[in-house]
Amino acid sequence: AKDQGRGCYAYFSEDQTIAARERIALETRLRRAIEQQELRVFYQPQVDIASGRIVGAEALVRWQDPAEGLIPPLRFIPIAEETGLILDIGKWVLRETCRQGRRWLDEGLPPLTLAVNVSPQQFRRGNISALVEAVLNETGFPAEHLELEMTESGLLENQSNVMELLNKLRYQGVRLAIDDFGTGFSSLAYLKHFPLDVLKIDKSFIDDIPHLQDDMEIAATIIAMGHILGFKVLAEGVETPEQLAFLREKNCDSYQGYILSPPVPAEAFALLLREQGIN
Ligand code: C2E
Ligand code: CA
Ligand code: CA
Ligand code: CA
Secondary structure (H helix, E strand, C coil): CCCCCCCHHCCCCHHHHHHHHHHHHHHHHHHHHHHHHEEEEEEEEECCCCCCCCEECCCEEEEEECCCHHHHHHHCCHHHHHHHHHHHHHHHHHHHHHHHHHHHHHCCCCCCEEEEEHHHHHHHHHCCHHHHHHHHHHHHCHHEEEEEEEEHHHHHCCCCHHHHHHHHHHHCCCCCEEEEECCCCCHHHHCCCCCCCEEEEEEHHHHHCCHHHHHHHHHHHHHHHHHCCCEEEEEEECHHHHHHHHHHHHCCCCCCCCCCCCCHHHHHHHHHHCCCCCC
């Protein structure tokens, strides 16, 4: 065993060993966190640019760790992806979001589109269509108010039956969005074959508006071409009035960003909605 241990050091540096150990520890904690219901869904408003009104929200998961506090998704989603725990997490987030959406409708809040992130793993082996069907039935949340966000890589990795799957989901009545658009390798010309509703322009193209001419041209082109192909276009990560003015001028449909609000708990989101007045 000792020899083997030494052998290991030939392949893994000490840092890598520590990193691997930390990952296993995190996986164990995460598994427990799911069981103990320490996950939370936060909601970030999606705003219609023409009217300035909140028309939807993206559901974003957090981990409320009793010791560490609120842990952001980038610290546990990648590990959840690797270990398959993302299937349980994704299922939980979808159900929780639809339940919350139903509650808001029952409270008389205006109908909203709630967008939920779907990981490539869920596409590959999660039977996402059956899950959506079950959750919509169980919660009574209307299909047409649910939007699923997928990344380009999620689509590209699953080429064989992806079209069939997307068509099925569309047929079920849910809306489909491409997340982080522009960061992958797919072109708009390629995406036009997919039954999509929304393109979400990645934050990295919005960040340097109005300072980087290239990014402004890319963003404007995505908006214009997206419209030609029949998609709605949403800009992510809008932080300044200049960025919002630019997007308005280019006829971008909607945005999310800190300029209005970061993702917040359900109660805080409902307050934002009530502040803008119901209808
Ligand atoms: P994403 O899907 O691209 O989500 C947008 C991220 O941008 C969110 O980070 C949001 O808080 C952040 N953001 C929005 N507006 C602004 C802004 O104006 N400025 C800045 N600096 N950031 C902004 P968050 O919540 O930390 O989520 C990070 C990523 O974790 C998400 O990126 C998504 O890939 C993943 N994620 C979150 N929840 C889920 C989930 O339920 N399932 C899956 N599969 N992935 C999730
Ligand atoms: Ca997203
Ligand atoms: Ca995104
Ligand atoms: Ca992103």
